[in-house]
Amino acid sequence: xxxxxxxxxxxxxxxxxxxxxxxxxxxxxxxxxxxxxxxxxxxxxxxxxxxxxxxxxxxxxxxxxxxxxxxxxxxxxxxxxxxxxxxxxxxxxxxxxxxxxxxxxxxxxxxxxxxxxxxxxxxxxxxxxxxxxxxxxxxxxxxxxxxxxxxxxxxxxxxxxxxxxxxxxxxxxxxxxxxxxxxxxxxxxxxxxxxxxxxxxxxxxxxxxxxxxxxxxxxxxxxxxxxxxxxxxxxxxxxxxxxxxxxxxxxxxxxxxxxxxxxxxxxxxxxxxxxxxxxxxxxxxxxxxxxxxxxxxxxxxxxxxxxxxxxxxxxxxxx
Amino acid sequence: xxxxxxxxxxxxxxxxxxxxxxxxxxxxxxxxxxxxxxxxxxxxxxxxxxxxxxxxxxxxxxxxxxxxxxxxxxxxxxxxxxxxxxxxxxxxxxxxxxxxxxxxxxxxxxxxxxxxxxxxxxxxxxxxxxxxxxxxxxxxxxxxxxxxxxxxxxxxxxxxxxxxxxxxxxxxxxxxxxxxxxxxxxxxxxxxxxxxxxxxxxxxxxxxxxxxxxxxxxxxxxxxxxxxxxxxxxxxxxxxxxxxxxxxxxxxxxxxxxxxxxxxxxxxxxxxxxxxx
Numbered sequence: 187x188x189x190x191x192x193x194x195x196x197x198x199x200x201x202x203x204x205x206x207x208x209x210x211x212x213x214x215x216x217x218x219x220x221x222x223x224x225x226x227x228x229x230x231x232x233x234x235x236x237x238x239x240x241x242x243x244x245x246x247x248x249x250x251x252x253x254x255x256x257x258x259x260x261x262x263x264x265x266x267x268x269x270x271x272x273x274x275x276x277x278x279x280x281x282x283x284x285x286x287x288x289x290x291x292x293x294x295x296x297x298x299x300x301x302x303x304x305x306x307x308x309x310x311x312x313x314x315x316x317x318x319x320x321x322x323x324x325x326x327x328x329x330x331x332x333x334x335x336x337x338x339x340x341x342x343x344x345x346x347x348x349x350x351x352x353x354x355x356x357x358x359x360x361x362x363x364x365x366x367x368x369x370x371x372x373x374x375x376x377x378x379x380x381x382x383x384x385x386x387x388x389x390x391x392x393x394x395x396x397x398x399x400x401x402x403x404x405x406x407x408x409x410x411x412x413x414x415x416x417x418x419x420x421x422x423x424x425x426x427x428x429x430x431x432x433x434x435x436x437x438x439x440x441x442x443x444x445x446x447x448x449x450x451x452x453x454x455x456x457x458x459x460x461x462x463x464x465x466x467x468x469x470x471x472x473x474x475x476x477x478x479x480x481x482x483x484x485x486x487x488x489x490x491x492x493x494x495x496x497x498x499x500x501x502x503x504x505x
Numbered sequence: 506x507x508x509x510x511x512x513x514x515x516x517x518x519x520x521x522x523x524x525x526x527x528x529x530x531x532x533x534x535x536x537x538x539x540x541x542x543x544x545x546x547x548x549x550x551x552x553x554x555x556x557x558x559x560x561x562x563x564x565x566x567x568x569x570x571x572x573x574x575x576x577x578x579x580x581x582x583x584x585x586x587x588x589x590x591x592x593x594x595x596x597x598x599x600x601x602x603x604x605x606x607x608x609x610x611x612x613x614x615x616x617x618x619x620x621x622x623x624x625x626x627x628x629x630x631x632x633x634x635x636x637x638x639x640x641x642x643x644x645x646x647x648x649x650x651x652x653x654x655x656x657x658x659x660x661x662x663x664x665x666x667x668x669x670x671x672x673x674x675x676x677x678x679x680x681x682x683x684x685x686x687x688x689x690x691x692x693x694x695x696x697x698x699x700x701x702x703x704x705x706x707x708x709x710x711x712x713x714x715x716x717x718x719x720x721x722x723x724x725x726x727x728x729x730x731x732x733x734x735x736x737x738x739x740x741x742x743x744x745x746x747x748x749x750x751x752x753x754x755x756x757x758x759x760x761x762x763x764x765x766x767x768x769x770x771x772x773x774x775x776x777x778x779x780x781x782x
Binding site (some may be wrong): 336 | 516536548596630651654684689693715719721724731749753756775
C-alpha cells in the first residue's frame with residue numbers, strides 16, 4: 187500500500203506542486219478495489235438491463251393488456267391467458283410442439299446414446315475412426331438451420347426429391363412429405379433428428395469418457411457380460427448426462443422455430459405450427475403485441491418448469 | 506478362436522451401422538454441392554442423379570450477379586465479427602469480476618445472469634422489436650450487434666475459466682503497483698486466450714447462423730444477412746433452386762473453414778456448456 191502511494195506521487199506529481207494534483211487520483215488509488223468489480227460488470231449489465239431485463243418486464247405488462255394494432259392498450263388482466271386456453275390454434279401449436287419434444291426424448295436421445303456407445307465400445311478400437319465419426323456427427327449442428335431447411339426442401343420435394351426417387355427405385359409409391367398434412371410433422375421431426383442427433387451423441391460420448399475403464403474391467407472379472415455391464419454399470423453412471431441431454435432437448439424443442447418455419451411455414455393447415463411460429467405470426471404479422479407476449483410467457487413458464495424439474499432431479503441423483 | 510471371430514463380427518456390424526449414419530449425415534451436403542453445379546434441366550430430371558453431367562457455373566453467376574448475395578455475405582461477415590468481438594470483451598470483463606472479486610450483490614447478479622441461460626428469446630422479442638422502432642434502429646447494423654451482445658453463456662464460461670487462475674499472480678502485480686485496469690489488460694486478457702478462442706467460435710457461429718432476430722429487425726434486402734437472404738430466393742415467383750443451393754454452399758464455407766482449422770477447440774466450444782454445466 188505504501189509503495190502504491192509513492193508511485194502515485196511520482197506519476198501524477200512529476201514537475202507539479204503537490205496542490206495541483208488531481209484530487210480524484212488519490213481517492214481512486216485508495217478505493218479502486220471496492221469499485222472495480224462493478225465497473226467490470228457495467229458493460230454487460232447495461233446491455234442486459236436495457237435490452238433484456240426491461241423488455242422481459244415490458245412483455246409481462248403487455249401480456250395483461252389488449253394491445254393490438256396502434257390503439258391505446260387496454261388492461262384486461264388475465265384475459266389473454268384465458269383466451270390461450272380456448273384458442274384452437276394455440277392448442278394445436280402446443281400439441282405439435284409437445285409431439286416434437288416427445289420425439290426428441292424417445293427417438294432422438296436413444297439413437298444418440300446408441301451411436302455414442304457404439305463409438306466408445308470395442309467395436310471401434312481405432313482412434314482415427316473414432317475421430318472421423320465424431321467430426322461427421324458434429325457437422326449438422328454447426329450448419330445454419332437455414333441451410334439445413336433449404337437442403338431438405340430439395341430432399342423432400344415430391345417430384346424431384348431424393349427421398350421419393352429412393353422410394354420409386356425400391357418400388358414403393360411416392361409420398362407428399364412436407365405437403366401432406368399427415369406427414370408434414372413427422373418430416374420436420376426427421377429433419378430435427380438429422381440435425382441434433384450428432385451433437386447429442388457427442389454429449390453422451392463426453393459422459394462415457396468420464397466413466398473409468400476399470401469399472402468395466404471389474405464387471406468383466408466378476409463375470410458380467412457386455413450387455414449386463416451396460417445396463418448395470420454404464421447406464422446408471424450415465425444418469426446425469428442423460429438428464430442433461432433430455433432437459434436440453436426438451437427446452438429447445440419447445441422453442442422450435444426455424445425448421446418448420448422454413449420447411450412448411452407452419453402448414454399445411456397448421457400441421458407443423460409451433461408455439462414460436464404462432465408467436466411470430468401473432469406479434470409480427472397481426473401486430474397483436476399483448477397476445478404475443480402472453481404466448482411468450484407461456485413458453486417461458488414451460489422452460490422454467492423444465493429447469494425446475496431438472497434441478498429437483500439433480501438433487502435426487504446426488505443423494 | 507470363436508471369441509475372435511465374434512469380435513470381428515460385431516466390429517463389422519457396428520461399423521456398418523456407424524457408416525450408414527455417416528452416409529445419412531453427409532448425403533444432403535453432397536447433394537447440395539453437386540446440385541449447385543447442375544443446370545435447371547438436370548436438377549429437375551427424372552430419374553434423380555447425384556452427380557452433374559458437366560460442371561455448370563450458371564447458378565453461381567446468377568447468384569453473384571443478379572441477387573444481393575455478395576452484399577448479404579459481407580453484412581454477415583461484419584455483423585458476426587463485430588458482435589463476436591463485443592460479446593467476448595464484455596463476457597471476459599464480467600466473468601473476471603465474478604471469478605476474482607468479492608462484492609455486494611454478487612450472488613443476486615450471478616443468478617440474474619444464469620437465469621438467462623434457459624429463457625427463450627421469444628419472451629422478450631416483441632417489446633425488444635418495439636424498442637428498435639422507437640430508437641429508429643430497424644434495418645441497421647447496430648440492432649444486429651448491440652441488443653444481443655450480452656450472452657450469459659459467455660460470462661459463465663469466462664468465469665469458470667478464470668477461477669483457475671491463482672489469486673497470488675494478480676496480487677503480486679498489485680503489490681508491484683499495477684492498477685486494476687493494468688491487471689486486467691496485462692495479465693487476465695493474455696491468460697484468457699483459450700477461453701477467448703472458445704467464445705469466439707461459439708459467438709461467431711451462432712451469429713452467422715442466427716435467423717430469428719434478423720428476421721424481426723430487417724426488412725430491406727441490402728441489410729440482410731446471408732441466413733435471412735437465402736430463403737428469400739425461394740419466393741413464389743422465383744424457384745432458383747440451383748442458385749439457392751449454390752448460396753447455401755458458399756454460406757457454409759466460413760464456418761466449415763474455421764471448423765477444419767480448429768476442430769478440437771470447436772468441439773470444446775460447442776460442448777462446453779454440457780460438460781461444465
